[in-house]
Amino acid sequence: MGWFAKTRRNIIPSNVWEKCKRCEEAIYRKDLEKNFWVCQKCDYHFALPNLDRINLLADEGTFEEFDAALASDDPLQFQGVVPYRERLKKSQAKTLVKEAITTGYAKICGLPVVLAVFNFDFMGGSMGSVVGEKIVRACENAIQRRHPFVLVSTSGGARMDEGILSLMQMIKTGMAVARLSMERIPFISFLADPTTGGVTASVAMLGDVILAEPGALIGFAGPRVIEQTIKQTLPKGFQRAEFLKEKGVIDMVVHRSQAKNTVGKILRFFA
Amino acid sequence: MTPTVHVLPFEQHLVELENKITELRALSESSFLDLSAEIETLTQKLNASRCETYQCLTPWQVTQIARHPQRPRTLSYLERLFHDFVELHGGRQFPDDNAIVCGLATFHGEPVVVVGHQKGKDTEDNIYRNFGMPHPEGYRKALRVMKLANKFGRPIITFVDTPGAYPGLEAEERGQAEAIARNCLEMSFFQVPVVVVIVGEGGSGGAVALGVGDAVIMLEYAIYSVISPEGCASILWKDASRAEDAATALKLTSQDLLKFGVIDEVVTEPVGGAHRDFETTAQNIEKAIAKYLALLKPMSVEELQQRRQAKYRQMGIYTDQK
Numbered sequence: 001m002g003w004f005a006k007t008r009r010n011i012i013p014s015n016v017w018e019k020c021k022r023c024e025e026a027i028y029r030k031d032l033e034k035n036f037w038v039c040q041k042c043d044y045h046f047a048l049p050n051l052d053r054i055n056l057l058a059d060e061g062t063f064e065e066f067d068a069a070l071a072s073d074d075p076l077q078f079q080g081v082v083p084y085r086e087r088l089k090k091s092q093a094k095t096l097v098k099e100a101i102t103t104g105y106a107k108i109c110g111l112p113v114v115l116a117v118f119n120f121d122f123m124g125g126s127m128g129s130v131v132g133e134k135i136v137r138a139c140e141n142a143i144q145r146r147h148p149f150v151l152v153s154t155s156g157g158a159r160m161d162e163g164i165l166s167l168m169q170m171i172k173t174g175m176a177v178a179r180l181s182m183e184r185i186p187f188i189s190f191l192a193d194p195t196t197g198g199v200t201a202s203v204a205m206l207g208d209v210i211l212a213e214p215g216a217l218i219g220f221a222g223p224r225v226i227e228q229t230i231k232q233t234l235p236k237g238f239q240r241a242e243f244l245k246e247k248g249v250i251d252m253v254v255h256r257s258q259a260k261n262t263v264g265k266i267l268r269f270f271a
Numbered sequence: 272m273t274p275t276v277h278v279l280p281f282e283q284h285l286v287e288l289e290n291k292i293t294e295l296r297a298l299s300e301s302s303f304l305d306l307s308a309e310i311e312t313l314t315q316k317l318n319a320s321r322c323e324t325y326q327c328l329t330p331w332q333v334t335q336i337a338r339h340p341q342r343p344r345t346l347s348y349l350e351r352l353f354h355d356f357v358e359l360h361g362g363r364q365f366p367d368d369n370a371i372v373c374g375l376a377t378f379h380g381e382p383v384v385v386v387g388h389q390k391g392k393d394t395e396d397n398i399y400r401n402f403g404m405p406h407p408e409g410y411r412k413a414l415r416v417m418k419l420a421n422k423f424g425r426p427i428i429t430f431v432d433t434p435g436a437y438p439g440l441e442a443e444e445r446g447q448a449e450a451i452a453r454n455c456l457e458m459s460f461f462q463v464p465v466v467v468v469i470v471g472e473g474g475s476g477g478a479v480a481l482g483v484g485d486a487v488i489m490l491e492y493a494i495y496s497v498i499s500p501e502g503c504a505s506i507l508w509k510d511a512s513r514a515e516d517a518a519t520a521l522k523l524t525s526q527d528l529l530k531f532g533v534i535d536e537v538v539t540e541p542v543g544g545a546h547r548d549f550e551t552t553a554q555n556i557e558k559a560i561a562k563y564l565a566l567l568k569p570m571s572v573e574e575l576q577q578r579r580q581a582k583y584r585q586m587g588i589y590t591d592q593k
């Protein structure tokens with residue numbers, strides 16, 4: 001791991017301890033990194049940074065990024081608590097990328113794909129104009145090269161700061177998947193924690209095969225909003241990957257250690 | 272203006288003027304005093320004040336009109352603009368969803384499929400209609416009926432009026448995200464003209480599920496947004512009561528949407544809103560639908576699909592900092 005990451009990842013000393021959010025075990029960061037950020041004691045899947053995700057799935061040295069220079073404007077001149085422009089600058093400074101998704105060419109288990117990975121660290125992986133555009137371009141690339149499209153989602157949904165234009169990205173990306181489908185380009189959608197809102201209700205739920213990480217929160221409405229609406233406590237495990245598999249909403253739950261192999265197996269079916 | 276119209280907070284001063292005029296009229300009739308000059312002055316003042324109020328509505332005031340309890344609904348337009356309506360209830364998988372109505376009808380004598388969100392006209396009706404908030408089976412029913420139109424080459428007209436998808440337990444279990452996404456995908460490749468009319472609230476994903484069209488037209492005081500002003504305010508300021516500020520920030524009015532290229536046309540409403548003069552509103556919508564159907568119907572399937580794809584392909588504003 002780490003060949004793609006080094007140039008732009010924040011350097012954090014690896015001898016620090018991280019505490020597991022589920023079993024509270026203290027784990028060496030170095031060990032966590034080796035284990036793809038999965039707790040060795042309880043199997044809890046930590047949030048996996050965007051670049052680690054690429055490194056987890058892509059064969060070493062194969063990833064070539066597309067459209068890294070696309071950046072958001074502020075079409076609404078959105079005035080929240082912090083103006084959108086400033087929020088963007090802060091996120092860009094923090095993550096060293098321009099937007100909330102990274103797209104590119106890669107090989108997975110030797111098979112060429114177009115790979116897109118949301119970046120939750122960038123404004124909660126929210127989808128505005130750039131994320132929508134990059135997904136569409138990735139799909140177009142996939143069609144042109146006749147490569148399968150693999151998307152890994154971690155997103156809070158549509159980006160509020162771009163208002164209606166964010167909402168339109170649901171249609172725009174849905175339409176891109178429709179084109180994939182017409183061109184018979186396979187689309188594997190991999191959902192990580194969390195995938196909610198307008199991203200779930202568009203591109204993420206349209207995969208030919210939909211996989212999810214253990215324990216990932218997946219839904220349209222957030223659990224808090226649902227609780228407020230129905231005035232009940234939600235059952236344990238509600239909207240989690242295992243629950244959704246049980247309900248037939250997704251196809252399978254895949255442990256991170258098996259992620260690459262599983263995607264590879266599915267790709268071989270389509271290849 | 273009938274006295275039974277529900278008055279919005281920012282319309283209060285108009286009602287006071289109206290009441291004063293009514294009083295004067297009554298007085299002049301009962302006392303044989305000639306108050307016509309006073310009545311005339313007040314009437315002029317009322318008209319001027321009305322124009323002023325409705326000409327510079329704030330986005331929050333527009334939101335209130337869009338949600339007005341007496342605002343005409345999908346079924347009002349269905350009855351007025353369409354004939355021979357045959358409602359189809361079967362989504363085939365789950366019980367019927369009354370938050371969405373759909374069926375076969377004729378428009379200007381030609382067969383079409385009509386689909387729309389339906390809010391209730393009073394509390395009881397609203398409970399029946401789930402306040403116009405669909406469950407996944409509603410979108411799936413709509414899709415099934417729209418596919419009929421696609422199969423038999425009939426245009427589709429959708430009416431959008433929903434606070435949003437229903438944030439409920441069953442709705443999630445039955446995959447509402449997938450249902451919304453599926454509608455977007457399927458609607459993008461229909462081979463028939465689709466005209467979308469946003470008549471009230473265009474609430475987020477629930478609206479998008481019926482919102483993919485060759486022509487998207489919007490009533491002047493309708494709103495269309497990624498999130499409700501209340502939802503936006505609670506995220507931004509942890510305070511839903513700042514919805515007014517959020518409504519401004521979200522740029523959710525018909526004029527904003529026209530500017531962003533999200534809609535094709537604003538359909539004007541009578542002074543005060545659609546509920547003040549349903550007939551005029553209905554006629555304006557009728558003209559707009561007829562205009563776009565006339566434009567779209569002669570197009571070949573390829574042209575229609577290419578045009579629709581090109582339209583959505585370019586939505587979004589960004590820069591390339593290469």
Ligand SMILES: [Zn+2]
Nearest residue numbers: 020023039042
């Ligand atoms: Zn643990």
